[in-house]
Amino acid sequence: MFEEKDSARTPVSELGEFKLIDHLTKHFKIHHDTTVKGIGDDAAVLQPKDKQQWVVTTDLLVEGVHFDLSYMPLKHLGYKAVMVNLSDVYAMNAEAKQLTVSIAASNRFPVEALEELYAGILAAANGYKVDVVGGDTTSSTSGLVISITALGCAPAEKITYRSGAKENDLLVLTGDLGAAYLGLQVLEREKQVFQVNPKAQPDLEPYSYLIERQLKPEARKDVPKLLDSLKVQPTAMIDISDGLSSEILHLCKHSQTGCNLYEEKIPLDPQVMATCEEFELDSTTIALSGGEDYELLFTIDADDFPKIKGNPNLTVIGHMTAASEGSHLITRANTKIPLIARGWDGMSQEEN
Amino acid sequence: MFEEKDSARTPVSELGEFKLIDHLTKHFKIHHDTTVKGIGDDAAVLQPKDKQQWVVTTDLLVEGVHFDLSYMPLKHLGYKAVMVNLSDVYAMNAEAKQLTVSIAASNRFPVEALEELYAGILAAANGYKVDVVGGDTTSSTSGLVISITALGCAPAEKITYRSGAKENDLLVLTGDLGAAYLGLQVLEREKQVFQVNPKAQPDLEPYSYLIERQLKPEARKDVPKLLDSLKVQPTAMIDISDGLSSEILHLCKHSQTGCNLYEEKIPLDPQVMATCEEFELDSTTIALSGGEDYELLFTIDADDFPKIKGNPNLTVIGHMTAASEGSHLITRANTKIPLIARGWDGMSQEEN
Numbered sequence: 001m002f003e004e005k006d007s008a009r010t011p012v013s014e015l016g017e018f019k020l021i022d023h024l025t026k027h028f029k030i031h032h033d034t035t036v037k038g039i040g041d042d043a044a045v046l047q048p049k050d051k052q053q054w055v056v057t058t059d060l061l062v063e064g065v066h067f068d069l070s071y072m073p074l075k076h077l078g079y080k081a082v083m084v085n086l087s088d089v090y091a092m093n094a095e096a097k098q099l100t101v102s103i104a105a106s107n108r109f110p111v112e113a114l115e116e117l118y119a120g121i122l123a124a125a126n127g128y129k130v131d132v133v134g135g136d137t138t139s140s141t142s143g144l145v146i147s148i149t150a151l152g153c154a155p156a157e158k159i160t161y162r163s164g165a166k167e168n169d170l171l172v173l174t175g176d177l178g179a180a181y182l183g184l185q186v187l188e189r190e191k192q193v194f195q196v197n198p199k200a201q202p203d204l205e206p207y208s209y210l211i212e213r214q215l216k217p218e219a220r221k222d223v224p225k226l227l228d229s230l231k232v233q234p235t236a237m238i239d240i241s242d243g244l245s246s247e248i249l250h251l252c253k254h255s256q257t258g259c260n261l262y263e264e265k266i267p268l269d270p271q272v273m274a275t276c277e278e279f280e281l282d283s284t285t286i287a288l289s290g291g292e293d294y295e296l297l298f299t300i301d302a303d304d305f306p307k308i309k310g311n312p313n314l315t316v317i318g319h320m321t322a323a324s325e326g327s328h329l330i331t332r333a334n335t336k337i338p339l340i341a342r343g344w345d346g347m348s349q350e351e352n
Numbered sequence: 353m354f355e356e357k358d359s360a361r362t363p364v365s366e367l368g369e370f371k372l373i374d375h376l377t378k379h380f381k382i383h384h385d386t387t388v389k390g391i392g393d394d395a396a397v398l399q400p401k402d403k404q405q406w407v408v409t410t411d412l413l414v415e416g417v418h419f420d421l422s423y424m425p426l427k428h429l430g431y432k433a434v435m436v437n438l439s440d441v442y443a444m445n446a447e448a449k450q451l452t453v454s455i456a457a458s459n460r461f462p463v464e465a466l467e468e469l470y471a472g473i474l475a476a477a478n479g480y481k482v483d484v485v486g487g488d489t490t491s492s493t494s495g496l497v498i499s500i501t502a503l504g505c506a507p508a509e510k511i512t513y514r515s516g517a518k519e520n521d522l523l524v525l526t527g528d529l530g531a532a533y534l535g536l537q538v539l540e541r542e543k544q545v546f547q548v549n550p551k552a553q554p555d556l557e558p559y560s561y562l563i564e565r566q567l568k569p570e571a572r573k574d575v576p577k578l579l580d581s582l583k584v585q586p587t588a589m590i591d592i593s594d595g596l597s598s599e600i601l602h603l604c605k606h607s608q609t610g611c612n613l614y615e616e617k618i619p620l621d622p623q624v625m626a627t628c629e630e631f632e633l634d635s636t637t638i639a640l641s642g643g644e645d646y647e648l649l650f651t652i653d654a655d656d657f658p659k660i661k662g663n664p665n666l667t668v669i670g671h672m673t674a675a676s677e678g679s680h681l682i683t684r685a686n687t688k689i690p691l692i693a694r695g696w697d698g699m700s701q702e703e704n
Contacts, residue, residue: 042443047405057452063493
């Protein structure tokens with residue numbers, strides 16, 4: 001896709017590796033006084049703030065496994081790679097502060113392609129006010145690999161683990177589900193149409209929200225701040241990367257609880273509902289197993305319900321139960337069926 | 353190599369990704385009270401110590417670019433991948449504390465191969481007392497990629513940058529140089545001999561030190577402690593990953609100094625000298641450009657010389673000059689030739 005956009009193709013070898021890094025990273029700004037030293041030494045140096053802990057998370061994105069450059073523009077890929085990591089920081093109820101970004105790219109990628117990728121990373125870093133403090137740029141024998149590590153901080157008492165949910169806590173979700181997965185289905189379909197008839201002009205307007213959620217997801221930076229302003233300390237939290245059912249089961253397992261999830265409460269965008277009908281897919285299945293939504297799922301003490309009631313960003317979708325009761329979906333027909341983890345991406349698993 | 357060692361070949365798909373991670377990481381121990389939460393949540397959580405700063409560094413190792421599995425056993429590769437990162441932490445004069453480890457591997461690698469790789473990572477983590485606090489394990493379409501991020505800490509006044517050297521400071525090196533590069537040459541030669549005659553039994557004893565430096569390098573964890581006990585605060589420091597000349601030039605550039613390096617002072621192991629003769633290589637060129645030695649190079653105030661004099665771990669190899677004087681090698685014949693950066697690995701460049 002990027003190759004069509006620009007006819008310039010400067011091989012990395014022409015610029016030289018040292019200059020390449022200066023070139024790619026020269027627009028990065030430092031936003032935080034916790035960053036004492038960013039790019040340019042053996043390691044970055046960070047200054048902790050009083051009584052704050054650090055959180056650290058890392059993700060590896062591999063071409064052909066996590067992304068397909070035939071419909072994912074490189075700039076969007078750079079942006080998304082940052083979001084995936086920031087989402088994990090926010091899921092600890094922490095504020096994201098720093099990133100390291102490592103890239104391995106084959107000689108298929110000219111300097112202009114890496115510029116596009118870094119433009120997306122820069123847009124994400126500036127938009128979310130995080131400092132790119134280091135990384136590694138290297139060649140690969142095939143394809144593109146992006147490895148990002150994100151750091152954030154928060155006072156110890158704010159940091160929220162997967163393990164703190166208790167029986168009767170309410171299960172709360174930000175935003176809506178299923179759109180990113182459906183966006184991928186739409187893009188896959190258009191790719192096949194394009195392969196058959198390259199002159200076809202698809203009308204993607206009815207899928208605009210779905211495609212944006214797939215190609216330019218946003219991490220919920222606002223949520224830790226919102227919860228703080230509402231004076232709500234979540235008891236457990238996780239981000240939705242693999243699909244709602246899988247993430248709920250993580251909370252239940254770590255917190256040693258069960259849960260009841262109410263099908264009718266699961267928030268869906270109208271485009272999700274319309275596209276599920278068109279594709280003859282069950283919207284609940286998509287919400288439960290779709291993945292890549294990067295919304296946050298958390299539990300709160302039932303006494304905190306009045307503080308979040310009516311907030312348009314937050315939906316109560318169920319409640320935690322005793323572990324012995326198991327984890328269930330309560331359907332619209334009021335039947336109770338066991339929740340099963342069936343993530344969107346069975347090939348990848350983060351350790352944190 | 354690992355495929356010959358063990359006939360068992362369990363595909364990753366058979367174990368399942370969730371169980372794979374539990375399986376691979378179950379032996380990791382937590383050594384530090386700064387690690388509040390390791391593997392198992394959206395992010396690891398770290399507790400800073402009073403008045404300590406954190407350092408963060410990351411490296412990406414790609415099969416076919418940074419390593420060749422035909423002579424690098426996977427266990428050694430895991431060990432070395434950790435050393436490369438720890439070396440950067442020690443080069444800040446800091447103590448290494450935590451690691452994240454991300455792996456992408458194609459289906460060419462069965463569970464037993466990943467076990468070998470993790471066994472090397474575990475040996476390094478235990479030997480150097482660092483906590484593996486997170487990571488990511490994913491499939492790749494071809495080959496093996498290892499991305500490691502290392503964290504460490506030290507009081508702010510101990511942390512040593514590349515930029516602090518002053519005119520007349522002494523240039524000091526730990527250990528000796530050139531062995532890792534020559535080890536690689538020996539292994540490359542044996543690989544070619546093996547391809548011609550698989551029954552050849554090479555005698556590698558004369559190269560044992562060289563091969564060990566290539567296949568099982570050790571990072572200089574001892575040096576920050578040694579300097580502390582000698583009450584020496586280095587003014588600038590860097591680790592030798594790309595070759596002495598390139599690293600000296602980094603120090604000069606960041607510190608805005610020149611330097612004089614004395615050829616006769618460069619420490620070489622007897623095996624390095626003998627093998628250079630055999631291969632008809634100039635030992636000074638190998639020391640200057642060889643790379644992968646993971647020794648530390650630092651500068652100290654000349655007044656501190658009595659504190660390090662005679663220490664068998666440390667060699668004064670030159671001194672810093674005014675930037676206007678440039679950076680030179682003073683040869684045994686007492687001629688002065690400009691230092692040129694010519695690293696061993698022109699294909700990779702770290703940002704920190």
